[in-house]
Amino acid sequence: MKYPTVNKAFLLSLTMVPLCAMSLSAKPHSPSKHSHAPARGPSIGAYVGIQAPKGSVEIRVGNFSFRYNNGTFYKHTKHGYVVTKAPRGAIIHTLPPGCSRVVVGGYVYYSSNNVYYRQAPNGYIVVEEPVLVSSGSTVVNTPVVVSEPVLSELSVWQGEQELLVRDGQFFKNTAEGLVWVEQPVGALTRSLPEDATSIWYRDIEYFDVDGILFRKTPNGYKVVDSPWEAAS
Structure with a gap:
């Protein structure tokens, strides 16, 4: 006995339904494209x-x-x-994970989650987003990530005044740019460049950075005069 073609198609569809249902139920769940996104801290006001x-x-x-x-x-x-x-002026001892080192206007900053830090004698201080003043108008500069360290650059602090060291000379930042200042004996820095040279004189260790001498103290590295030149 021959069945009409339409009945064969109907019977075939009935046998395929359970198979399709099994295939759909066994399909693995596709993870969300955000499932591996890095976790962020709580938002302000939380x-x-x-x-x-x-x-x-x-x-x-x-x-x-x-x-x-x-x-x-x-x-x-x-x-x-x-x-x-x-809060501006807050000082932390270590930078948060994932900080980027950036340079704006010749100064080194550290940025994390839109917060900017500068190196200070006791750690890192929170500062405003860096700006440059030019021709009387304030221009917000997009920080440029520096992949290699600037070995000739160092910040020292004389009280609340920050000074920049370049090629053995001291400068302060002003609205007109960097202005040269005399060597600030007693100014402090938290750390020295890796290429600082250790010099021993009369059982005291000094560190030479581009001709500037430092001595290690409990508060950091202090700018000092040359002891051998004073002795002569």
């Missing part, structure tokens, strides 16, 4: 609880107190701790 965030340390800026951990700053409110904008 509430994080009534207790100080775990692992955070106290940071004081003037009369204000903050908590800090891995690049995120927190402030205490009547409702608890919330994430806040990085």
